Amino acid sequence: MCNCENTYIPIPMKVEKILIENPDRSLRTYDLSFVNEEDRKKFTYMPGQFCEFSILGKGESPFGIASSPTEEGIIKFTVSRTGSVTNEIHYLQEGDIVGIRGPMGNWYPLEKLKGQDVVIVGGGFAFTTLRSMIVFMLENRDDYGKITVIYGARHPDLFIFKEELKEWDKRDDIILHLTVDKPVKGWNKLCGFVPAITKDVKPDPTSWCIVCGPPIMIKFTLPVLLEIGFAHEKIYTSLERRMKCGIGKCGRCGIGSKYICIDGPVFSYEELKKIPDAF
Amino acid sequence: MVKIKKTGLNEFIELLMKDYDVYSPADVGKKTAFKKINSAFEIRHDITNTHLSPKDVFFPQSEVLFQYSDDGLKVPQRNEKPIAVWGMRNCDTSSLMMLNKVFGDAHQMPGKDMYKDPYWKMKYDNCLIFNQACNEPLSTCFCNWFDGNPFAEKGADVFVVDTGDHFILEGVSDKGNAFLAKYKSGEEATKADLDKIAELKKTAESYLPDVIDIKPLFAKMNKIWDEPIWEEISTKCINCGACTFVCSTCHCFDVTDEGKGKKGKRIRLWDSCMFQIFTREASGHNPRGLSTQRVRQRIMHKYNYFMDNYEQHLCTGCGRCVQVCPVNLDIREVIKQVLDYKLSKNEDN
Numbered sequence: 001m002c003n004c005e006n007t008y009i010p011i012p013m014k015v016e017k018i019l020i021e022n023p024d025r026s027l028r029t030y031d032l033s034f035v036n037e038e039d040r041k042k043f044t045y046m047p048g049q050f051c052e053f054s055i056l057g058k059g060e061s062p063f064g065i066a067s068s069p070t071e072e073g074i075i076k077f078t079v080s081r082t083g084s085v086t087n088e089i090h091y092l093q094e095g096d097i098v099g100i101r102g103p104m105g106n107w108y109p110l111e112k113l114k115g116q117d118v119v120i121v122g123g124g125f126a127f128t129t130l131r132s133m134i135v136f137m138l139e140n141r142d143d144y145g146k147i148t149v150i151y152g153a154r155h156p157d158l159f160i161f162k163e164e165l166k167e168w169d170k171r172d173d174i175i176l177h178l179t180v181d182k183p184v185k186g187w188n189k190l191c192g193f194v195p196a197i198t199k200d201v202k203p204d205p206t207s208w209c210i211v212c213g214p215p216i217m218i219k220f221t222l223p224v225l226l227e228i229g230f231a232h233e234k235i236y237t238s239l240e241r242r243m244k245c246g247i248g249k250c251g252r253c254g255i256g257s258k259y260i261c262i263d264g265p266v267f268s269y270e271e272l273k274k275i276p277d278a279f
Numbered sequence: 280m281v282k283i284k285k286t287g288l289n290e291f292i293e294l295l296m297k298d299y300d301v302y303s304p305a306d307v308g309k310k311t312a313f314k315k316i317n318s319a320f321e322i323r324h325d326i327t328n329t330h331l332s333p334k335d336v337f338f339p340q341s342e343v344l345f346q347y348s349d350d351g352l353k354v355p356q357r358n359e360k361p362i363a364v365w366g367m368r369n370c371d372t373s374s375l376m377m378l379n380k381v382f383g384d385a386h387q388m389p390g391k392d393m394y395k396d397p398y399w400k401m402k403y404d405n406c407l408i409f410n411q412a413c414n415e416p417l418s419t420c421f422c423n424w425f426d427g428n429p430f431a432e433k434g435a436d437v438f439v440v441d442t443g444d445h446f447i448l449e450g451v452s453d454k455g456n457a458f459l460a461k462y463k464s465g466e467e468a469t470k471a472d473l474d475k476i477a478e479l480k481k482t483a484e485s486y487l488p489d490v491i492d493i494k495p496l497f498a499k500m501n502k503i504w505d506e507p508i509w510e511e512i513s514t515k516c517i518n519c520g521a522c523t524f525v526c527s528t529c530h531c532f533d534v535t536d537e538g539k540g541k542k543g544k545r546i547r548l549w550d551s552c553m554f555q556i557f558t559r560e561a562s563g564h565n566p567r568g569l570s571t572q573r574v575r576q577r578i579m580h581k582y583n584y585f586m587d588n589y590e591q592h593l594c595t596g597c598g599r600c601v602q603v604c605p606v607n608l609d610i611r612e613v614i615k616q617v618l619d620y621k622l623s624k625n626e627d628n
Contacts, residue, residue: 008545010352057539057540058536059535251552
């Protein structure tokens with residue numbers, strides 16, 4: 001074997017904590033810790049990056065990292081029970097050993113955002129890397145200007161990180177607009193799809209905007225942001241594909257000549273508009 | 280140059296087998312492929328292109344990435360000798376050089392620190408390539424469209440010409456020369472041999488199709504992404520994926536686990552962008568759910584995307600996809616179709 005790094009080998013991780021996010025138990029957040037200290041030291045990442053979550057015998061699936069680099073020693077993922085790997089992840093118990101490969105891909109442009117107002121638009125359980133980003137910015141609060149968050153879910157139960165959302169809602173240095181698709185009894189916040197709410201909130205177009213959610217939400221939110229007057233190079237989004245290798249070889253996540261796993265997952269609208277099949 | 284009588288080739292191959300695991304064109308069932316051989320008598324000298332490409336030698340159809348059990352992970356080590364491949368053709372040698380850009384040391388995407396693939400490197404890095412001239416290119420061959428030539432030496436360690444009763448071997452790389460120096464039984468090639476080679480080359484070239492200018496292909500493809508041409512091209516494709524499996528440059532793969540309980544292995548397998556499930560996500564969302572999208576992906580990857588990333592086309596004109604396609608979707612016709620295509624919208628838009 002050559003002595004180059006073998007990126008196909010997963011890093012062993014211990015399941016420290018499992019949080020069931022919603023009543024139908026389909027969304028769970030996993031706090032993983034490193035089994036080996038040297039792996040922990042080597043693993044440095046930024047908000048927006050992703051990992052391949054590996055269950056031996058079942059395979060691997062890509063997930064955005066939901067924890068922030070400021071939360072040392074813990075790597076967090078929120079997993080929706082959808083296919084065979086995620087099903088197996090949902091069977092995990094605290095204390096079990098799993099594997100991750102990563103961190104992979106690029107990250108949100110946190111350097112560029114310094115000193116700027118930031119608008120975050122998210123939908124559903126794609127809020128993971130956005131949580132990473134928000135926690136990171138709140139930890140380094142003085143580096144950033146006004147932070148506005150627009151977050152939508154189909155139903156109030158389907159928000160993730162509900163406790164943190166409550167805490168953020170109490171703070172005066174972050175403005176939270178939570179919305180659900182349809183009116184629900186007892187829900188006293190916003191109602192309507194994310195693009196429509198974004199239009200109503202009408203964030204200041206001189207700020208930078210990070211959008212992450214299901215493809216259909218991104219597709220309809222981008223025109224709203226453009227209409228409000230956001231500069232193309234100030235809109236960022238994170239894309240997702242069924243990444244397998246995560247290192248730009250296996251061919252699944254190609255969009256045009258770019259690979260989401262190595263050129264992305266974070267792209268500016270300026271870049272995306274040149275790529276024909278981004279959505 | 281070293282001249283070896285065909286009847287004495289076994290001695291040469293045996294010498295080669297002392298230092299290398301030797302692969303060559305050979306029968307595999309009813310088809311031909313590059314196979315590990317134990318004697319020169321297994322070599323199929325009489326065919327130009329094998330049915331399956333030699334990518335399998337360095338990037339096998341299935342390959343164990345690691346085994347897992349209660350004892351942890353075990354990565355397979357390659358303790359065998361390095362690989363030598365006899366009977367490679369220029370197109371195939373070129374394809375390995377392309378794959379070495381993706382997996383190996385050859386070229387990294389500009390401005391990008393690319394991961395190298397240890398499984399590829401452990402096989403490719405020390406290999407010895409015998410590149411054999413094609414005396415009779417096939418009717419499906421079109422290497423000359425991609426700067427290839429049946430008598431090109433590019434990428435070879437040793438260049439081999441079959442002159443009838445003899446093989447003439449010429450060292451191309453230092454590695455190739457070093458090996459040839461070990462072989463003492465050869466004769467020296469004569470002026471008559473060189474004349475014969477020149478004549479064979481001329482004949483071989485006459486077999487090839489007329490060269491078409493493919494330089495405008497890349498730029499043209501930048502403009503046709505959302506044009507109706509893709510529906511025309513893909514209408515008859517049945518998405519069987521045969522083209523991608525025989526292709527010497529296609530390298531998409533899947534990673535999957537096989538095993539029961541705590542014991543098993545993680546394997547990578549060739550996959551194909553022609554398959555609907557290739558990109559289908561667990562949610563049901565599929566960015567390339569339509570056949571047209573998939574055919575466009577394959578063609579664009581070959582003649583546009585790869586060029587964008589690695590400055591060359593991902594095709595060597597070996598013609599295997601032309602031979603194998605069950606609906607006669609001829610990639611040469613596709614190239615011509617794209618080049619001749621009149622844009623439906625104004626080019627300035």
